[in-house]
Amino acid sequence: MQRRFFIPVIFFLLFLFACQKKSCNTLPNIVFIVVDDLGYSDVGYMNHKPEIQTPNIDQLAYGGMVFTDAYAVAPVCSPTRASLMTGKYPATLKLTCHIPGMGMEKYLAKLSKGQKLKEAYFLDHLPDEEVTFAELLKQKGFTTAYIGKWHLGGEGSVYTKDGIVNAAYHPDKQGFDVNIGGCAYGQPKSYFDPYKNGTIKDRREGEYLTDRLGDEAVQFIAHNKEKPFFLSLATYTVHTPLSAPAETIEKYDGNPYFAMIEKLDENVGKVMDKLKEMDLLDNTVVFFYSDNGGLWGNPPLKGKKGTLNEGGIRVPLIVSWPGKIKPGSKCAVPVTTVDFFPTFLALAGGTPSDHVQLEGKSLLPVMYGTGAIQERAIYWHFPHHRKEGLSMGAAIREGDWKLIEEFESDELYLYNLKDDLSEAYNLANQYPEKRDELLSKLEKWQKKVDAEMPEINEDYK
Template identity: 65%
Template sequence: MYNTCINSPLQVVCLLLFFSLNCFSQDSTSNEIKPNIVFIIVDDLGYSDVEYMNQKEGIKTPNINKLTKTGMQFTDAYAAAPVCSPTRASIVAGKSPASVKITCHIPGMGMDKYLKKLNQGKRLKEATFLDHLPQEEITIAEALKIQGYATAYIGKWHLGGEGSIYTEDGIVNPKFNPDHQGFDVNIGGCAYGQPASYFSPYKNGTITDGPTGEYLTDRLGDEAINFIEQNKDRPFFLNLATYTVHTPLAAPDKIIEEHDGNTYFAMIEKLDQNVGKVMNTLADLNLLENTIVVFYSDNGGLWGNLPLKGKKGTLNEGGIRVPMVVNWKGKIKAGSVCNTPVSSVDFFPTFIELAGGISSAYPKLEGSSMVSLFNGKKNIGERPLYWHFPHHRKEGLSMGAAIRKGKWKYIIAFETEKEFLYNLDEDIAEQNNVLDTYPNKAKELAYNLRAWQREVDAEMPIENEDFKK
């Protein structure tokens, strides 16, 4: 059920033969020009860290606001994990973090040091996880290249090996970087989970230094524009993965002053400016009507996610529900809102369908195409979404697993063995654990969650022999 690799020439032939038969809408033809795909993924941007949410006074994101006014806002968009590396792996591979065996952020301090620190004083040891994306995984970039796309990865990768802080340039093994995973262009993508510096010199072996003091977010935006301009006459897939707004918090002094010393809000404004630069370039090149733009975050924010409970690193909504906007001039209704729950595992099948390919050629994919949602049709159905996070975090409810199906969300905490059941339609802030009121619903979801964990062969935590009761 979950085999995603292309194991025979026949599958490749099938892809090439049938890609033209699968277009964006039913009335599309095989002669339709393939749409460009611009996927903007922000690091650690919280659910309410955008102006259109009206939750935090002082945040200014006019360009992102415009995306919602001219496109579709997703209210129930999720990351497949409450931290970055697993979500990024789920996007690139189209599989859950549990399946791809990257369930936690890949530690810059090194795996041994990380595990020793996090397991200390805990009843359970963290489950094992990989420190890079295996090269045998078929990536979305490789799949789109079959469809004739130029591909670029610009920005944070964080799937390239452990121990990046001990390197001089963020490269643990160059074979782990995006240019060995189907991307024609790699600028900025290495093992770093956060930048060595937000200002040039960057100490990043995959990006040349600019003028002293050049701001990284601006530089990545400029590189994105260069790629668009160079590939304007052919289909392209641009993955712009900003390092912002991850710590260490840093922004140009002038912008910080304009926000009364709030560096985080200044970083968000610089992010917004560069989203605007990309959109303006698409407009200037007359590409908006043939380019779908997705704006998304890899996990919850660290600085509050009202009205949600929790933050990055937790299985509460604040750790996994993220802002998401999809924009496509003339194809997606302006100002529309979608309340259907979607997840990062859905991007791979979505992009394949948009490109004219067939997802069934990649039978290990665990998500569903969102194309019908863009059309205003909600036919994905009430499917379950899963999270498996067998890792300790200091921010809140972690070391556990969760399932959402419809309005119901069930969480099991492995360390404490506590269970939680929430009705998200009535309690988006997860204030009322209704486990005792609806025990049968909790048992049903717990059963479904365990069955899924067995199906994907999820790595589980083990007893910590050093724990003293």
């Protein structure tokens, strides 16, 4: 009798010991690294800029899945970040442009001056009533952390001493247990300590911000290794002002941008090393992404940040999960920001179809290689002026075809991206039926989401 009782107790104690040695989470941890302004070609594995060295990011790519046709839902940062949080398109949210540090009134007047169309209306923060994926993950038992740039916290941050316009708009009010660095800033007041950021405690004068955020991410992983966690590491780098430690800049003959990318890569490696040290790699899915196209050239793509051409919206995306995602795999399915929320929810054991507000699709079937995403159109609505190139317009991609509608000139641009990735040949007149089909779908979608449209500028001459 005692023997029958003793043996199950032994097995139970061994189980508890094993759980202490290695997490017994049935749900995976999720690490989402989103870089600010990192271009499509600004990673080593793309082999377009030989000066760029990103061994840690490259290792993620070789060990996981590279999405070759990944997009940001906007060519600037705040709309992409709001869409990521909510699973909704920026046009649905009414948050279609970057939230201006100079203040909304001043920004709208500046950008509308001399233009036929005025800047369309957009919100200056993520409304509290929006449901974020972090809130749902917390309900599933996840500990959640937001470390880095938020840029959804109100307009006019340049006039603050610490980047805080309204703390009620911060990540900790949107489902995150931890917020380090997330405020109204769209770019750091300083890349070196003292940071002048009210959500980061200064620690060591001269410390580099990218290193500090990497340290905070590592500490969060170490403190939460026994239960499922969601970690968002949202680097301020590689956004302007271009700034990096002097010794790193010297390695690149004075190029601060390449130096910033090296520091980014170092801290990606730091996070991955900690996951390995904690024996968490097999139970952690890691995403690597950028919030919009790069500002310093994106070969072979046309355009850059702020434009609706591929260079402004096509971005790096890697997903890595040892044992679940085939190493060295590639996916050419067009995916975009609204797809992350349903993917996170599915990873947490939820059912995305239960949340009718979501406008994207879970990526799990293509990540696992078990299925596909039904062909669909994806959309951009950017009724805003930018100096970088083709903007103030909207776009749609379906299959290999992409249409851009420019509001200011009423011009239409049609491209077949399979044959013309660089968007060198406008086929709008050559294929009028395809042009009109895509334009009709775009306009129906704009009407469906009640997209804000630009108005005639009465001061235009």
